Amino acid sequence: MSPVPENCFVPTSEIIAVEETELNKKQCNTGKWQKMAKPHAFTVYYVKKARNHRWRCSDVTFWCVDEHLCNQWIQALKELLEMQKSRPKQLLVYINPYGGKRQGKRIYEQKVAPLFSLASISTDVVITEHANHAKDNLLEVNINKYDGVVCVGGDGMFSEVMHGLIGRMQKDSGIDQNNPKAPLVQCNIRIGIIPAGSTDCICYSTVGISDPVTSALHIIIGDCQPLDVSSVHHNNTFLKYSVSLLGYGFYGDILKDSEKKRWMGPMRYDYSGFKTFLSHHYYEGTISFQPAKHALGSPRDKDSCRTGCYICKKSEQQLAEQQKECGLKYEEDEEEWKVIKGKFLAINAVNMSCACPRSPKGLSPAAHLADGSADLILVRKCSRFDFLRYLVRHTNQDDQFDFSFVDVHRVKSFQFTSKLSDDNESSVTDIGKKRFGQFCRDHPACCCNIANSTWNCDGETLDSSAIEVRVHCQLMKLFARGIEENCKDEAACSQSSVEQLL
Ligand SMILES: CCCCCCCCCCCCC/C=C/[C@@H](O)[C@H](CO)NC(=O)CCCCCCCCCCCCCCC
Ligand SMILES: Nc1ncnc2c1ncn2[C@@H]1O[C@H](COP(=O)(O)OP(=O)(O)OP(=O)(O)O)[C@@H](O)[C@H]1O
Ligand SMILES: [Ca+2]
Incomplete structure (x- = not known):
């Protein structure tokens, strides 16, 4: 065992497992244990917090001459672990073998499955064979058998699992998802994300790092992070749910172009990002929104959402009071709408920061x-140079909202209609398809918007440009705890030991 500093402890909630340790002859004959007639030992596996929100499984072995005492310790620690009621015992795992760099299966088998087994978690594993496999499966599987669902893949795979679970909850409760005002039923079965995708924004924004072992440990110790979900409708028809980015213009165009380049893997986004940046298209339309008056914070706040965030806790209380008062009532919300018309390079609605390794x-x-x-x-429409300045601020500490052409509003619902309505668009697109080559050759520097953009909904394209969006407070839960405040003494943080606890 490596030397450990004094006065460190690990809360029982962060112990992964306790096991009796079989000592081999060689171990017995080395070090101070040599003097013990017949040593007994047990090993405690625990969460070791390293830099940048990374977690690792570490262990410490305790030796003792008295077999009875050793067993008492094991028993006592196992009883403590049994008392951790939020820990999952049975998980349903979906692996997308084609997400990101196509490493999902290997990541799960080599890094995650051994930890689940150490923590005595049983799993049913499904390796998906096609898109929507996980979603369709969740609509019929015996879900009550499981304490959580794990998805191994990227944001798209998470989105599938989320749609399966939310859809299943509404179906079982007789809620019509096509009604934009329907009071959706919360989904209490938690989702764990093992990142193996291209952007992994949901994992990064809720854990602070895209790292499969860290995420597996958050699942094992049974963390819980509620998450807002937006519903997206068009003409009283349900389109999709979104938890990270709903983006029209820049991010919609990047996604549309990148879909043709899936073979490039995660690099496709940089390639299509560069192309889309150069094309510099803007789109005309009208945005109407209802400000989120209930929310305590503002998008220009200096403080970010962190583990135990009091603003999110307050919303949880408000939600509980609202549900106590009205139950599941259809919402008739008469609050004011603000309307903004304009020419936009990008319209981005985000339910979370959308932090990811790129930003x-x-x-x-x-x-x-x-x-x-x-x-x-x-x-709003601005020069290429200004748009580049705006983009660059996503990668440094400068404020990306401090531009005259950028506005940000905290909202609870919004609607968008393009100047070219969806119905008129098909004819325009046909004309565009025929004439686009010539059109742009004639005007090499043009940023003409001869067609609509598409919405990027958590990495998937939507079919209509006119949409109606409503945020559902804490509709679902993740095996995560939000991003932890940086540990002040990171050196000590990375060397915690259970020794003092015992
Ligand atoms: C000069 C460097 C500027 C870099 C600016 C980086 C901003 C990056 C912001 C990333 C935001 C991600 C939001 C998350 C969206 C996910 O729900 C979704 C599904 O996974 N991912 C994407 O749609 C995938 C979206 C991928 C976006 C990649 C954007 C790359 C932009 C490159 C622009 C290059 C301009 C260079 C000019 C010389
Ligand atoms: N077996 C499969 N074959 C083809 N597509 C699949 C399969 N399983 C899942 N999918 C689909 O693949 C899409 C992308 O997967 P995933 O999100 O895991 O990776 P990604 O797109 O590389 O990452 P990100 O979403 O983080 O950008 C998902 O929308 C999912 O529906
Ligand atoms: Ca939110």
Whole structure:
């Protein structure tokens, strides 16, 4: 055992497992244990917190001459672990073998399955064979058997599992998802994300790092993080749910172009990002929104949402009071609507910061995971140079909202209609398809918007440009705890030991 500093402890909630240790002859004959006639030992596996929100499984072995005492310790620690009621015992795991760099299966088998087995978690594993496999499966599987669902893949895979679970809850409760005002039923079965995708924004924004072992440990110790979900409708028809980015213009165009380049893997986004940046298209339309008056924070706040966030806690209380008062009532919300017309390079609505390795503070650094609101970011037509300055600020500490062409609003619902309505668009697109080559050759520097953009909904394209969006406060839960405040003494943080606890 490596030397450990004094006065360190690990809470029982962060112990992964306790096991009796079989001592081999060689171990017995080395070190101070040599003097013990017949040593007994047990090993405690625990969460070791390293830098940048990374967690690792560490262990410490305790030796003792008295077999009875050793067994008493094992028994006592196992009883403590049994008392941790939020820990999952049975999980349903979906693996997308084609997400990100196609490493999902290997990541799960080599890094995650051994930890689940150490923590005595049983699993049913499904390796998906096609898109929507996980979603369809969740609509019929005996869900009550499980304490959680794990998805191994990227944001798209998470989205599938989320749609399966939310859809299943509404179906079982007789709620019509096509009604935009329907009071959706909360989904209490938690989802765990093992990141193996291209952006992994949901994992990064809720854990602080995209790392499969860290996520597996959050699942094992039974963390719980509620999450806001937006429902997206068009003409009283349900389209999709979104938890991270609903983006029109820039991010919609990147996604549409990148879909043709899936073979490039995660690099496709940089390639399509560069192309879309150069094309510099803007789109005309009208945005109407209802400000989130109930929410305590503002998108320009300096503080971000962190573990135990008081703003999200307050929203949880408000939600509980509302449910006590009205139950599941259809919402007739008469609150004011604000209307903004304009030419936009990008319209981004985010339910969370959307931090990811490409942009560690995200599209809206002060957005909250569970406050019942989304940040609506409107980037109006500006020069390429200004748009580049705006983009670059996603990668440094400067304020990306401090531009005259950028507005940000905290909202609880919004609607968008393009100047070209969807119905008129098909004819325009046909004309565009025929004439686009010539059109752009004639005007090499043009940014003409001869067709609508598409909405990027958590990495999937939506079919209509006119949409109606409503944020549902804390509709679902993750095996996560939000991003922890940085540990002040990171050296000590990375060397915690259970020794003093015992
Ligand atoms: C000069 C560097 C500027 C870098 C600016 C980086 C901003 C990055 C912001 C990332 C926000 C991700 C939001 C998350 C969305 C997910 O729900 C979704 C599903 O996974 N991912 C994407 O749609 C995938 C979206 C991928 C977006 C990649 C954007 C790359 C932009 C590159 C622009 C290059 C301009 C260079 C000019 C010389
Ligand atoms: N077996 C499969 N074959 C083809 N597609 C699949 C399969 N399983 C899942 N999918 C689909 O693949 C899409 C993308 O997967 P995933 O999100 O895991 O990776 P990604 O797109 O690389 O990452 P990100 O979403 O983080 O950008 C998902 O929308 C999912 O529906
Ligand atoms: Ca939110």
